[in-house]
Amino acid sequence: MTESVQAMNTTVRFSLDGKAVAVEVATTERLIDTLRLRLGTAGIRESCGVGACGTCSVLRNGYVVSACLLLTVMLEGDDLVSAEGALGSSTHGAAVVQAFVDHRAYQCSFCTPAMALTAASLTCSEPIENVAHELAGNFCRCGSYPRVYGAVEKICGASRGNDDGVVNGQQPEETVAS
């Protein structure tokens, strides 16, 4: 005989962008659904749903994680920061946004909140030898990578005398579709 497994509801408490949150969820509810659909965190977006693309990125206790891979019940007591929180309320966040704007580091912008969140989370304590490696968890289907890399190099001050977003000798303008 097959027994069905029922999802139970439970209350989970965590911090989201510095604010205390208490939310009743089913034990099977994904974090991406809690944040985006129930708490209105629009910068968290679902694309692949299986942890491959990074559009659902959120900071969990300072580390970038994929919200589509986590159950909300796992987040009890954690500190979450969304793209809105990371980019909208600090001087560093404003600098990251400005760098993306200056380098036009987007096209359709679907990936941009998560991409910028990851960029904002970089400590930049050491020169970035391979910017692509730092952003390997974030896919951009529009192929805006050279411009994003230029923005990240600007953000980190790692351009080493190359402050125009020129990456590997390629100007950002060369990669933008009209």
Ligand code: FES
């Ligand atoms: S939607 Fe979560 S990694 Fe793609």
Ligand code: FES
């Ligand atoms: S700008 Fe379109 S997916 Fe990245």
